[in-house]
Amino acid sequence: MSTTTTDLENEIAGLTGTHGGHDDAHHGPQKGLLRWVKTTNHKDIGTLYLWFAFIMLLVGGAMAMVIRAELFQPGLQLVEPQFFNQMTTLHGLIMVFGAIMPAFVGLANWQIPLMIGAKDMALPRMNNWSFWILPFAGAMLLSTMFMKGGGPAFGWTFYAPLSTTFAPESTDFFIFAIHMLGFSSIMGAINVIATIMNMRAPGMKLMDMPLFVWTWLITAFLLIAAMPVLAGAVTMMLTDRNFGTSFFDAAGGGDPVLFQHIFWFFGHPEVYIMILPAFGVISQIIPTFARKPLFGYSSMVYATASIALLSFAVWAHHMFLTGMPVAGQMYFMYATIMISVPTGVKVFNWVTTMWRGSISFETPMLWAVAFVILFTIGGFSGLMLGIAPADIQYHDTYFVVAHFHYVLVTGALFSIIAAVFYWLPKWCGRMYNEKLSKIHFWWAVISVNVLFFPQHFLGLAGMPRRIPDYSLQFADFNMISSIGGFAFGASFLLLTYIIVDCIRNGEPVKEARVWESAKGLEWTVPTPAPYHTFDEPPEKALILSESSHIHHVSELAGATAK
Amino acid sequence: MQSRQDYYVPEGSYWPILGSVGMASLLGGFASSLHGHTAGITAMILGFGIILFMVFGWIGQVVHESEAGKYNLQVDRSFRMGMGWFIFSEVMFFGAFFGALFYVRQFAVPWLGGAGNNQFTGEVLWPQFKAVWPLLNMPLPDNYTVPKGIIDAWKVPAINTMVLLTSGATITWAHWALVNNKRNQLIGGLIATIVLGIIFLGLQVLEYGEAYNHLDLKLTSGIYGSTFFMLTGFHGLHVTLGTIMLIVILMRAIRGHFNKDRHFGFEAVAWYWHFVDVVWLGLFITVYWL
Amino acid sequence: MKYIILLFFIFIIYSLGSALYYMMKDGEGSKRMVKALTMRVGFSIALFLFVIFAFWMGWLTPTGVK
Numbered sequence: 001m002s003t004t005t006t007d008l009e010n011e012i013a014g015l016t017g018t019h020g021g022h023d024d025a026h027h028g029p030q031k032g033l034l035r036w037v038k039t040t041n042h043k044d045i046g047t048l049y050l051w052f053a054f055i056m057l058l059v060g061g062a063m064a065m066v067i068r069a070e071l072f073q074p075g076l077q078l079v080e081p082q083f084f085n086q087m088t089t090l091h092g093l094i095m096v097f098g099a100i101m102p103a104f105v106g107l108a109n110w111q112i113p114l115m116i117g118a119k120d121m122a123l124p125r126m127n128n129w130s131f132w133i134l135p136f137a138g139a140m141l142l143s144t145m146f147m148k149g150g151g152p153a154f155g156w157t158f159y160a161p162l163s164t165t166f167a168p169e170s171t172d173f174f175i176f177a178i179h180m181l182g183f184s185s186i187m188g189a190i191n192v193i194a195t196i197m198n199m200r201a202p203g204m205k206l207m208d209m210p211l212f213v214w215t216w217l218i219t220a221f222l223l224i225a226a227m228p229v230l231a232g233a234v235t236m237m238l239t240d241r242n243f244g245t246s247f248f249d250a251a252g253g254g255d256p257v258l259f260q261h262i263f264w265f266f267g268h269p270e271v272y273i274m275i276l277p278a279f280g281v282i283s284q285i286i287p288t289f290a291r292k293p294l295f296g297y298s299s300m301v302y303a304t305a306s307i308a309l310l311s312f313a314v315w316a317h318h319m320f321l322t323g324m325p326v327a328g329q330m331y332f333m334y335a336t337i338m339i340s341v342p343t344g345v346k347v348f349n350w351v352t353t354m355w356r357g358s359i360s361f362e363t364p365m366l367w368a369v370a371f372v373i374l375f376t377i378g379g380f381s382g383l384m385l386g387i388a389p390a391d392i393q394y395h396d397t398y399f400v401v402a403h404f405h406y407v408l409v410t411g412a413l414f415s416i417i418a419a420v421f422y423w424l425p426k427w428c429g430r431m432y433n434e435k436l437s438k439i440h441f442w443w444a445v446i447s448v449n450v451l452f453f454p455q456h457f458l459g460l461a462g463m464p465r466r467i468p469d470y471s472l473q474f475a476d477f478n479m480i481s482s483i484g485g486f487a488f489g490a491s492f493l494l495l496t497y498i499i500v501d502c503i504r505n506g507e508p509v510k511e512a513r514v515w516e517s518a519k520g521l522e523w524t525v526p527t528p529a530p531y532h533t534f535d536e537p538p539e540k541a542l543i544l545s546e547s548s549h550i551h552h553v554s555e556l557a558g559a560t561a562k
Numbered sequence: 563m564q565s566r567q568d569y570y571v572p573e574g575s576y577w578p579i580l581g582s583v584g585m586a587s588l589l590g591g592f593a594s595s596l597h598g599h600t601a602g603i604t605a606m607i608l609g610f611g612i613i614l615f616m617v618f619g620w621i622g623q624v625v626h627e628s629e630a631g632k633y634n635l636q637v638d639r640s641f642r643m644g645m646g647w648f649i650f651s652e653v654m655f656f657g658a659f660f661g662a663l664f665y666v667r668q669f670a671v672p673w674l675g676g677a678g679n680n681q682f683t684g685e686v687l688w689p690q691f692k693a694v695w696p697l698l699n700m701p702l703p704d705n706y707t708v709p710k711g712i713i714d715a716w717k718v719p720a721i722n723t724m725v726l727l728t729s730g731a732t733i734t735w736a737h738w739a740l741v742n743n744k745r746n747q748l749i750g751g752l753i754a755t756i757v758l759g760i761i762f763l764g765l766q767v768l769e770y771g772e773a774y775n776h777l778d779l780k781l782t783s784g785i786y787g788s789t790f791f792m793l794t795g796f797h798g799l800h801v802t803l804g805t806i807m808l809i810v811i812l813m814r815a816i817r818g819h820f821n822k823d824r825h826f827g828f829e830a831v832a833w834y835w836h837f838v839d840v841v842w843l844g845l846f847i848t849v850y851w852l
Numbered sequence: 853m854k855y856i857i858l859l860f861f862i863f864i865i866y867s868l869g870s871a872l873y874y875m876m877k878d879g880e881g882s883k884r885m886v887k888a889l890t891m892r893v894g895f896s897i898a899l900f901l902f903v904i905f906a907f908w909m910g911w912l913t914p915t916g917v918k
Contacts (some may be wrong), residue, residue, distance in 0.1 A: 030574060038574025120571045122640035125620075129578035136586040169597045176589035183585075186651050192642040193680060199569075228651045232658025239792065242596050244706075246780035247662055250687075253701035253785035255670035262658055325678065639876070716907070723900055730893040737886050793864060830877070836889060840864060843896055847857065847903070 038133070040124035041531065042109045043427075048131050049106025052201050056138060057413075058496075061489055063091040068451075069449050069487035084468035085153035092156025092172075094187070097181045098138050099192030101410065103416045104277040105130070105188045106215050110427065112192065114522035114529065115210045117201030117538040118377050122194035122367070130188040137180035144170035144177075155466055159246035160259040164240045172241065175234045182227040182463060189223035192216055201521070203540035207298065208547045210520050214301050217408050218308045219273050225312070226269035233262040257322050264315035272311045274408060276304055278375075278415035279346055282368050286350050287548060288518040289365035290357030294548055296349040303342035303349075320391045325328050329388040336386035340379065347376055362515070363437040367418035370445050371411060378406030381456065396466075399459025405452045410445075418477030420499070425514045430506025431530025433554070436498050442489040450484025519548050571630045576713040577620040584612030604729055621810075625827070629819060645830045649837050652800070656841055659796065663789045663848065667695050671785070674701055700784035709779035709787065715850040718769045722762055723846045726801075729758035730839040733808075733832050743822045745815070752812040755835065767800050792848055798840045807831045860899040867892035 029035050029044065036048060038414070063078040066087045070078050109127065113120055121127045144151035149168030152158065163171060196217045200209070209217075237259075246252025248259045279300075287294045294300065319335040320329055350372050361366070380405040385394050394400060425431050454477040459465075463474045470478065513523040524542060525533045538546075591605025633641075675693025676684025684691065688701040697709065697713045713719060736751025770791075773779040781791045811831050814820065820828055873889035878884060 035574070037579050038576060040572050040574055123644055125572050125575050125578060126644070128575065129581055132579050132582045133585065136582050140586065172593040172596050176593050179589065180585060186648075190644050190647045190651075193647055194640045197643060198639050224647050224651045225654050228655035229658045229661075232655050232662075236662065236792070237657075239781070239788070244780075245788035245792065246700070246706065246782075246785050247788055250633075250674060251700065252706050252788070253671055253674065253697045253700045254666060255673075258662055258665050258670060261665060262662065265658075265661070307813060312744065547761065560663060633904055644873070689873060720904075727893070727897050730896060734886065734890050734893050737889065741883055742888055832889075836868065837894065839896065840868065840892075843864070843899065844861075851903075 033205060036531070038128070040112050040120070040128055042121045042124070042127065043529065043531065045121075045127050045131050046106045046109030046111075047110060047427075049102045049396040052131070052134055053099050053103035053106060053318045053416075054496075056094050056102070058492065059142070060091050060094035060099055061492060063087045064485065065489050067091065068482040068489075071470070072482040073479065074470050074472055074475050079468065081468045082150060082153055085155075085466065086151045088466050089155055089158075090141070090145065092310075093141060093152075094272070095408070097154065097178075098134075098141070100274045100412050100416070101185060102134060104216075104219070104274070104412075105185075105192075107212075107277065107281070107416070107419050108192055108424075111423065111522060112195055112213055112216060113199065114525065115213050115520055116196065116199060116204060117521050117534045117543065118195060118199035119532065120199075121191050121533045122199050123191050123492045126187055127191050127256070130184045130191065133180050133184040133187075137177045137184065139182070140173055141177040144173050147173070157260075157263060158237070159263070159561055160237065160240070160256045164237055164248055167241070172238065174240050178234045179231055182231045183226050185223050189220035189227075192220040193224075201534070201537040201543055202220050204543050207301070208543060210280075211294065211297070211300055211304075212280035213284035215276045215283075216306050218304050222269045222273050222276070222308055226266045226273065229262060230266040230270075233259065233266065236262070245546055257319070260319050260322060261316065264318045265312070267318065268315040269308075269311045271286055271404075271407075272307060275375075276308065277523075278371070278412045279304060280507070281415040281419040281422075282371050284349060284520070285364050285368040285418055286353050286372075288422075288515050289362060289368070290354045290359050291517045292353055292357040293519075294349070295352040295355075296345070299345055300349055306342045307339060310335065310342075314339065317386050317388075317391075320388050321395050333386060333388040337383060340383055345380055347372060347379075362421075363434060363441060364418045364422035366438065366441045366445075367414050367421065370441075371414045371418065371533075374406055374410035374414065374445075374449075378408075378411055381406065385467070393462075394459060396464055397459035398455040398465055399462045401465050402452050402455035402459060405455070409452070410448055417495070422515075423522070424499070424502060425506075425509045426522060428503050428506070428527055429509055430496055430502050431509050431514075432502035432506055436494070436501075440491060440494045440498060441461075442537065443494065444488060447484045447491060448540050449486035451481055451488050452484070454478075454481045454484075458487070517548050521546050534555065568634045570627070570634070570637050572627070572791050575620075575623075577616050577623070580612060581620070584609045584616055588613060596599065621824050625814065625819070628824075628826070638824070639763065641826050642829070645833060649833060652837065653841075656793075656796065659789070659793050660844065660848070663793065666785050666789065668716045671695060671697055686748075695786075695850065697784055697786045706784045707778055707780045707782045707787070711772075711777050711784045712779060712786070712790075713769060713773055713850060714775070715846070718765050718772075719766075719846055719850040722765050722769075723842065725758050725762045725765070726839055726842050729755045729762070730836065733835050737828075737832055740820060740825055740828060741822050748820075749812065749815055752808060752815060756805060756812060758827055759801060763798065763801060766794070766801075790849060793845055797838065797845055800834075800841070804831065804834050804838050807834065855859070857903070860895060861909065863895045864892050864899070867895060 001545060029041065030038070034046060039045060039048075064087075066079060067084065070076075070084055083170040086189045109121065112118075137285060147168070147170035149170060152163070152167065152174045154162035158174075187256050194215055206214075236245070241246055241413050246254040248256045250256065255535075283294055283300060315331055316328060316332040320332075324332075361369075367511070381399065385391055385400065385403055421432060421437065445522055458474055458477050458481070461474065463470055463478075508525050512525065512527055514527060515523075521534075521543065522529070523548065524538065586609070587605045588609030591602040591607075591609055593602070595602030595606060672678070672693045673680040674684065674688070675691055676682075677693065691701045692699065696708055698712070700706050700708070732751050732754040736748050736755065739745075739747030739751055779790070780787050808831055811828055814827060819825075867888050871885045871892065874882045874885035874888060
């Protein structure tokens, strides 16, 4: 794959004559594998992130297949309960820290410099380090499965004392893997903020930025605020396990519930870390295919910011059953439900953007529309879970599983797939197979609902999560869910084929603006995007005419008249 | 501001991958040494060496590039943003431990003693337990080291507060010297700050010795010992790092690096020092004293 | 008493924050930044002296065990 891109890039460089006479890294990519190890180029690093995330997605998906296979019928069918628990735990951890988060950082690396007219990320060497920690951390996390006593089996939320007193030896490796992943995320987020705040093309105001850039700016803030808290939590776990402290041990005056408070203080912002960039992606795609500017640009920005701020004040809605004082439950319930207001603003704006647009349904748009509908289902079940008295019934059941898979699979993951279909032609200069992609879309979107929708019913009927066996009355829905799961899992084989086929043999795309009505600076650079872009910053008039919303009409007229 | 085209994008670099290898070796080695694998200790030392090599190599390259005039003001601003947000992430890390301390003091310990609607918890689990802070008698003392007392805030800690606050003043004095182009005062201020930092660390070591040897106040002394040693220990670790960085900056100042307009290295370390200083104030008041 | 100490903390954080603002705004060698940092050191020392004074006057009592 690398040779193809390199050839294309050389061609482009020859055509446009972009080689500058600077002494820093202004030439094309280095040959060979070392290019990927040493690179400081945001596009290379973005590609690395995306491939890493994709591999992790397949690994985590394989674990999900084990889970669904075991749950296909009641009774212990295929695996030992201990192994089943390892699967649920590692599936969650890998999907969250290995797939979704790196995929969004990869998109940020590729797109943010292109969208703000910067020549690279602000701190390119550190950018490389943020990525290259990941394979080591991922390997350390996966290696726990092969250790004495098996891997972590306490659920991805690793509650104490399951993760302290009763956990296998490998938990210490898991702890350090989390440390490394957190370190990588923090450095990545610092880089994103410095890039957005410092590298924007001259004349681009904050409110001129595309929404994807805005949502990533806010996400980066969440990452820097939340990840260190997780590092603190696992550090306390480490000392509780090995050095005799008693943070999470009531016998020494600590409290296991303290772990949950610290974890969810990280965990709830983490949820938004995984969904805000998705909002950004959707806000880019829908205007393009509805052929209308985004409705309510500034309200989108403010809604994103208020979701982010509220996310630090709602964490204990994950803990309604810990015996919290009633006043605490009331507060966390109301604060949680308040988040639905800015989220509602967003959904309203997307729908209104489509309203009376001349919509066409290319694959990215299909995924985006599916996102809006299915994410909203996940949002509503979230509202149900946020009601403290009702949560007593839902807590730790398959209803919760259904809820967060609707927001994370049909939410975050769908937006990533949408983004890849949307920008892949720009990245590699080739068009994907539209017919196959549509088949894949319908296959995935139907199977994912067969997979997760019945889990609502299972949860309401009382089936607990994280169990390898269940009572007989849950059998039918579980079988349906498993069938959906296998179909959804298989759809990723087709997705792999579509992407590889696009990169290798796709129809070459010549137009800079791959989608005729797309707006944004990324569509002004040649296709495929050359190795170095925006060595010269874009003109102000271009920035304004490419801004994704219309609130500079007079300024725009003045600028183009010049 | 110079033109944007001059924004320095470095060549590919081996430092990051080296750092990752070192980090994996250090942490993986640590984890396996915790379970009695002696090879783990070797891996740890090796990893630590690699990280040390990487840090000095990487920073050395940055200093070299900086002195060669490759960084324009925009690059400089990226660095400062990076540093500022890094310190913010450190604040949040300490926040987790401070949060644990406040939660334990406000909620967990009183509840264990039967406060709120937890009267039965207290009666059933550990009826003899009394919720007081500092918590010297934990609910199940057999599992823990019961301390005889705690560190008196008005002895070593008070002196240490004076030492660290004075070092805050001397670093600011050095900062003024730098922006006013007074090289000797800059060097003097840095030396004073380093000396004060080392005194602080020395006193901290003495205090830990006192706690361990005479008071039986240990990391294993229940939640009091846990929060006490984790908070002050991480703070001490940051002072150590800060002191090392100050020494590097002192060397650079002696070699004639920095001028009144361009001195990111100094500024970063000064900020770091202000950060550990303010954290200490919080520690002194909430951990040692109140 | 608690509130006075809290107030001092707010002052300290505020002067640190304003120093941060000046650092981003003015760039390196900003005198306003160094001034703000000086203020924060001043506030810290004042807080500590105040705590000693309050302790000496008997307005504050530490969490004594014995």
